[in-house]
Every structure is written in C-alpha cells, then in structure tokens.
Amino acid sequence: MEQQAFPGGMEEHMSNGLLEVTGLTVRVEDKEILHGINLSINQGETHVLMGPNGAGKSTLGYALMGNPRYEATAGEILFQGKRINEEGADKRARDGMFLSFQNPIEISGLTLSSFIRSAVEQRRGERARLSAFRKELGQAMELLQMDRAYGDRDLNVGFSGGEKKKAEILQMLLLKPSLAILDETDSGLDVDAVRTVSLGVKEYQKDREGGLLIITHSTRILESLHVDKTHIMVDGRIVKTGGAALVEEINRNGFEQYLGQQGCARGGR
Template structure:
C-alpha cells in the first residue's frame, strides 16, 4: 500500500474576500497520478495556488498535510523546499536569468550543495532532448520571447530536472497544438516513471491524459469536490461533459 503524500482536509480558500473553495478534501499517495477536472471557474487553479502557498489565496479553514507535516502556514519557498512544484497555467517571463541558470540555482537550493556545470549540462541536454527543445533555449532568459508551447516545455523541463515529490500541473495543455501536447505529455510520462513522484493534473481538457496512467479523478464544481473515481470518470466527462455535476 502506498504511503500518503498529500492530505487536504476541509480546505476553504478565499481570494479578495470572495470564498472560492468550500471544505475541499483530497488524499494523494506517493507515486500516484490524480486528475482534477471541472468547468471554467470551478476553483481548480485556486486549489493549485493554495497548495503552493500563494499569499493572495487565503486559507480560511482546514489544513494541508504533506508527508505527514502540516504545511498550511508555510511560505511558497518552504513548500518548494519540501518538494512541491507548481507548473503555472501562464508562465511568467523573468528577464536577466537564463533558463539553465534558473534550474541550476533551484537544484542547488534543493540539495544545499554546488552542482558541477558539466554534469548539470549533461542532464539538462537529456531532458531537453525528451522535450524536443533546442539547446539554445537554456541560454535564453527564462520565458522571454518564448512561444506558448516553448513556455510550457520549459515548465516541464524544470519538472524533469527538479524531480519534485509532488508536481501540480495547472492547465499544462492549454493553448497547445496537437504536436506540442504530445511532446509535453512525453515529458510528463517520463516524470511519471519515477514512482517516488506524484502528480496532480489540473485540467478541463483531457488531451494531456491520453498517454498517462491515471489513478484517480476528481470533479470540482462551484468550489466543491462533487465526485471522485478512477480513470473511467475522465471518459465519462469526455462523453457527457460537466453538466450533471454543475447541476449538483
């Protein structure tokens, strides 16, 4: 039986005095892939930001436990140090620091030790090859001038290099063409091979899920967790949409 990694218990979250999430529960074990689906405005991204500790998202009730530790009051930096990673729906541009240096610095902060440049570049190239990324992107400022697809690939590149205990992917396939979705999915599949890492994939689409093994699916509607099941729930949503869950 897998060890529990993440426990969300009775979580309520508000943004600018408006409560978005209401008493959400979710349990995720090490090595598992969970999918969080729901219509636009259901609160899916809010849950991702709350899990990462974004101060704009105020937890008004409930707790978040990670590896048995209550992290409800931890800062985003502390949660990143614990091994939580969030891939943003709209990755921001960071002028002045290259993609390669950004990842290397993050790795050194995680491990607490210097990483030899030659070893780092070797591992980085392997990961970039998986994502079909030109090596020159490693020497470009993070996301500056990147296309939407390249920004998403850069996020998954960070995932492959940092190897977090929990990766939260927020609408990673949003705005991508079929080829880009396939490439990004390949990167996520590569991460999934590491059974020590768990995935929470937030999406209202199902394209990125086609090549992945899904252990559990959850439906969020109007800020509430209204259904949970196995991967067959994804097929049901594909066929019938979210209408019956919105009506609940």
C-alpha cells in the same frame, strides 16, 4: 490511458501518504472560492482534477503551493506528514512541491539554464556540478525536443506558449519534486506540443516516486498517461471522485450532469 491498481493493502497505502488535504476552505480577498476540500494523494499516484472554467481548480493549486493571495481560512494541508498551512511558497518548493503555471512569468537577464540550476541547488541544498547539470539538462531537453540554445535564452522571454510549457516540464524533470501540480499544462497547445509535453509527464511518472496532480478542463494531455484517480470540481467543491474511467465519461458527456450539485455557490476561479 492506462489504469493500474497498486499492490498491497492498507499498510502500504498509509506508508505512501504524500498529500492530505482536509476540510480546506480558501478565500481570495473577500470571496470564498473553495469550500471544504478533501484530497489524498499517495506517493507514485497520478490524480486528475477536472471541472468547467471557473470551478476553482487553479485556486486549489495556488493554495497548495502557498501563494499568499489565496488564504486558507479553514482546514489542514499535510505534506509528507507535516502540516504546512503556515509555510510560504519558497519553503514548500524546497521541501519538494512544484507548481506549473497557466501563464509562466518572463524574467529578462536570467537564462533558463541558470534559473533551473539555481532551483535545483535550492531543492538539493548543495551546489550542482556544472558538467553533471549540463548533461542532465541536455538529456531532458532532448526528450522534450527543445534546442539546447533555449537554455541560454532569458527565461520565457519571446517563448511561444508551447515553449513556455516545455520549459516548465523541463524544470519539473530536473527538480524531481515529490509532488508536481500541473495547472492547465495543455492549454493553448497544438497537437504536437501536447504530445511532447505528455512525454515529459510520462518520464516523471516512470519511477513512481513522486505524486502528480494534473489540473485541467480538457482531456488531451491525459490520453496517453496513467491515471489513478479523477476528481470533478464544480463551484469550489469536489463533487465526484473516480478512476480513469471518469475521464472518459467527461470526454463523452461533459460536466453538465455535475453542475449545481450539493447546492454549490457560484464564483470559483
């Protein structure tokens, strides 16, 4: 796992601001899940959000993406300098935010390639030339070791868990979002699939133009990735922030030392 320092001082840090979350409190139905979350991600940075099952990690991803089930009752979300609390998920996606899901949906009658092409056109605000799109799609599929025939299959229908995760990384590579949120992308994958998905994530990281938030309770997908900051979430609160070394600490010792910190109330998702 790589760790690098960004060159430059405070002026560069401020100019690269991508996501700024301040005091975010989130409810699901009648239950408060997140309590006063603060999080800053700059352009080109990779952040990791770790914590035990039920800590509230996925809730943060859904809330950032604007899922209406996850109600932000306090706090502020700034994306690329603009307050987006009231914006829907579609608008946030068009503006450059991307979320991969733990359980991607299946859509019969819509091929994977057609879905991605439509998403790319909405993201860019213009029609995608078919020849150029097919070339770019093919190159990304080759990187992810996906047979090009998958592009003609209905979206996620009959896909294995690993194929669904590869399809989401494929979407990310074609969409080139400003901020990609990967929620448990390595969950349920075998070693080879984790390695392939990691290749796609490294490709996204390569030009350091987009920010990345990896949500996980494991460390497998992080082994070969550059990590700038690591955040530990317990019971809906971020209880510690550190660098890449914090991932290694969790790998050795687990989350036990952080459980019960700050008087956290149980009930994260």
